[in-house]
Each structure stands twice: as C-alpha cells, then as structure tokens.
Amino acid sequence: MKRTTLPRSASGVRWDGLALGVDGPGRPPLRAEVADGRRLVLFQGDQVVLLARQRVTHRGVHYARTGRYTSPVPPLRAEAARAYQESCPDEDAWLARWAHHFATALRESANGPLHEGDWQLTRGLPPRWDITPNWARLPQHDPAIGHITWFGHRDPEEDARDMLPLRPLPGPGTARVNAYRRQYREGVLPPVLLWWMSGLDTFLVLDGHDRLAAALAEAGRPHVLALARELPDQWATRYAQPLISHHEDHITGLERAHAECPPLAETLTRAADRRLGQQLHELVTTPDRTRAWPLPGGAPAWDALARRHAPGWHPDTDN
Known part of the structure; x- marks a missing residue:
C-alpha cells in the first residue's frame, strides 16, 4: 500500500491526512451491497451488520443494526497510546502516527473495508458535519433500529446525527470506558476511526466505540480520523x-x-x-462516493434479510 502525506504539494502547513493507494482486493470483506428501492445492506464477510433504506424524499435513512459487527482494528494498548503521545512533538505528528497505525491495521485486516483504489485518511469531520448538538445527542439517542435525518432537513430534528455507531455505545461506567476516560483526562486517548458511507450520507464508526463513549462521558469530543475513497x-x-x-x-x-x-x-x-x-x-479532501456492489437477488433478497435480522421492522420510506 502506497502512502502519501496530504496536502501533497505543500510544506510547512497543517497535516491533513494520508492518501492511500491500495492494490486489492477487488471486493472487500466489509462492504455495502445495494438493491432497487434505495435498499442497502452492509456485510462483514457473510454476516449482515446493517440494513438501511433511504426515504423517498431523500431527507434521511432508516436503519437496523444486527449487533454482529467486529472492528477490523486490533485492540489498542494503553502503553502504545502513551508512547505515541510522548514520542510526538505536536498534534500533527500524533495524528499522523495514528493514521499510519490505522492504515497498517486496515491493510492487514481480514474483515475491513479497503479495496483496490485510492483512499484518504483525514483528520476531523468536515465543517458541516461537526455540529455541537449532534455530539451531545449521540449517547442519549443511539437505537439499534432507528432513523438518521440528513443535514438541513430537521425531519425530525432529534434524529440528526453526524455518525452512526455500528454497535451500541457502551455506558459511561463500564470497565473499558472508565479506562479510556482516564486516557482522555491524561490527553492520550487515541482517535476514533470513522468511515464515510455515501449511500447513507453519514460517517460510520469503524473503530473506537468505547473511546467515543469515554470522551462523551467526559463532556468532550475525541479526535477523529475519517476513512473515505479519494476523489479522482x-x-x-x-x-x-x-x-x-x-x-x-x-x-x-x-x-x-x-x-x-x-x-x-x-x-x-x-x-x-x-x-x-x-x-x-x-x-x-472531499470524499468520493463509497463503492457498493449489487446484492444478489435484488430487492426480494434484501426484504428476506430484513425479515430475518430485524423482524417486525417496517421502515417508513414513503415520505
């Protein structure tokens, strides 16, 4: 995998991220497959991770998580987090170190989203996604079956969120979250890794659910690195x-x-x-559209998956 620092042709400016040239595979383990009627399913290997269907008005998307998601990044050790912080002279160097760490982990993963092509791993959220009320809403409003209101529509306002966790966010008092809360207070908490999913018009939490919960429990925000396909x-x-x-x-x-x-x-x-x-x-740094593959069997196959993994779920897509 070829790595290039962003911005490519500038020096003495803020570090923005990494450009990644990935030479394979053609079809990754963690991938979106789509069918007619604005239907999408996220697979990890042969496991269904997420089902989603866009509203016909394009004001949002209904989703159902299955609870079967596994992070493609191995657990992060506290010793590594402190070592990275101590060895980096500034925030740019620290974020770059973690970007390389995540890039390596994703390249070596057997259940990640990387496929052949050009990618980018960039710092932070785009300005229009970084909305203060949406951060505060995350720990209080994270249903397994729910709806995301897309930016600017407020239909309904309480469903407006900047990211979708792929598994439930843990409570603020769990052991792992408490450990990460301590790291947050010490200033060594590793970034949360997001993945841009254009078919949902939102970021998915790829790795760092516990770290995200910890930062929010401390009334703060974690650093984030966002993975996306690079615009040609x-x-x-x-x-x-x-x-x-x-x-x-x-x-x-x-x-x-x-x-x-x-x-x-x-x-x-x-x-x-x-x-x-x-x-x-x-x-x-604008991301390209996320690649998706046709779902074998089309809409009937998606409907069968929905009945199996989210029985009784009937997303209202007619408004």
Whole structure:
C-alpha cells in the first residue's frame, strides 16, 4: 500500500491526512451491497451488520443494526497510546502516527473495508458535519433500529446525527470506558476511526466505540480520523475550475472598484485569496462516493434479510 502525506504539494502547513493507494482486493470483506428501492445492506464477510433504506424524499435513512459487527482494528494498548503521545512533538505528528497505525491495521485486516483504489485518511469531520448538538445527542439517542435525518432537513430534528455507531455505545461506567476516560483526562486517548458511507450520507464508526463513549462521558469530543475513497484528480480539477474562474473575475472587479485606493484593494484581494485557498483545500479532501456492489437477488433478497435480522421492522420510506 502506497502512502502519501496530504496536502501533497505543500510544506510547512497543517497535516491533513494520508492518501492511500491500495492494490486489492477487488471486493472487500466489509462492504455495502445495494438493491432497487434505495435498499442497502452492509456485510462483514457473510454476516449482515446493517440494513438501511433511504426515504423517498431523500431527507434521511432508516436503519437496523444486527449487533454482529467486529472492528477490523486490533485492540489498542494503553502503553502504545502513551508512547505515541510522548514520542510526538505536536498534534500533527500524533495524528499522523495514528493514521499510519490505522492504515497498517486496515491493510492487514481480514474483515475491513479497503479495496483496490485510492483512499484518504483525514483528520476531523468536515465543517458541516461537526455540529455541537449532534455530539451531545449521540449517547442519549443511539437505537439499534432507528432513523438518521440528513443535514438541513430537521425531519425530525432529534434524529440528526453526524455518525452512526455500528454497535451500541457502551455506558459511561463500564470497565473499558472508565479506562479510556482516564486516557482522555491524561490527553492520550487515541482517535476514533470513522468511515464515510455515501449511500447513507453519514460517517460510520469503524473503530473506537468505547473511546467515543469515554470522551462523551467526559463532556468532550475525541479526535477523529475519517476513512473515505479519494476523489479522482480529474473530478477535483473539474470542480476547482469554476472556483478559480470566479475568483479571477472577483479580483478583477475589486481592482476596478478600488483603483483609487490600492491598499484597500490589496487587503480585499488577500482575503479573497485566503477564501479560495480554503475552498480548494476542502475540495482536495472531499470524499468520493463509497463503492457498493449489487446484492444478489435484488430487492426480494434484501426484504428476506430484513425479515430475518430485524423482524417486525417496517421502515417508513414513503415520505
């Protein structure tokens, strides 16, 4: 697996993540399979982990967890967490160390999501996902069978969440959570590993359910690293061109409007340059769509899986 630091062509800037070039397999153990009628099932090997069906209005998705998920990352030892913290000079180096750790673990895993292609492992959540009330809602609202309201719809508001755990979050007083709460207070708690699932329009918790619960129990937030497929260069270039053209037109307008006051024009130009830089930066780390495979048997097969793993579940998809 080839690894490249993000951003690729800059030095002296904040570490954003790793680009991963993965040479296989063609079909991973942890994968989404889809069928007509906005149906999705998440498999881990031959085990059904999650069933989901989008609403016809595209305002959210109904889901049912089966409780059969297993993290593809081996348990993290407290000694390693403290050693990583002590050996890293700053947060960038610490996150990079953990990114390499997770990349290695996922590459060696027999039940992970990596498949052939280009991936990225980036720091933090995108700005529009990092919503304060949604963090507070996580430990109180995490049903095994439920619904996620997609961003901006508030239909209903209480179902708005930024991530979906693949197994129930443990209580704040369990032994493992207590151990991680101590690590959180010491500043050595490892990041939570997320996985972008475009078919659900949300992040799945790939590894770190106990760490997530611990940070929330301490009224805080964990660091997160997000795994996603990388947007192909040609698409990034295509999306960037309108931004650059608009920026050039905007700068020309500023120079004309403030021709008699060059210092003001220069100040406004620098602000516009920073804004363009931020837009291009966000574009570079924008995830590509998650790959999914056709579910053999189609919609009838999905319906049979739903009856078997979530008896009595009838997701309301008509609104």
